[in-house]
Amino acid sequence: MSTTPSLLAHPGPSHNERVAAAIAHAGTCVAWFLAPLVVYLVERDRSAYVSRQALQALLWSALGTIVSFATCGVAIPLFLAVHVYAAFQALEGRDFEYPLVASVDAKLGVV
Numbered sequence: 001m002s003t004t005p006s007l008l009a010h011p012g013p014s015h016n017e018r019v020a021a022a023i024a025h026a027g028t029c030v031a032w033f034l035a036p037l038v039v040y041l042v043e044r045d046r047s048a049y050v051s052r053q054a055l056q057a058l059l060w061s062a063l064g065t066i067v068s069f070a071t072c073g074v075a076i077p078l079f080l081a082v083h084v085y086a087a088f089q090a091l092e093g094r095d096f097e098y099p100l101v102a103s104v105d106a107k108l109g110v111v
Helices: 005-009 015-029 034-043 048-070 076-091 102-107
Strands: none
Touching (some): 015 034, 015 048, 015 076, 034 048, 048 076
16 A cells, blocks of 8 residues: 655645635736735635735735836736736645745745
């Protein structure tokens, strides 16, 4: 009888966690800061996976706002495309790390 210890030890995020993380990421397309902020506040004590994904989406949105002001909105499609890509990664249960904000997230202690 063969078992895979890594799968038994950590099966990955549940379906509900994956959906919540995807809402935090993709929700930014409709509610820029609000979606990841609400998901983070609701899930921060329930799921480390969801809270980390939501916090990263929130930080990426903040960075996107700053860069978009500096570029007169030209950067908005790039930031939204990364949010959508992150949502698909979350739906598959993968841990997505946004460029530049993952290190800030780690320093905040939500790992």
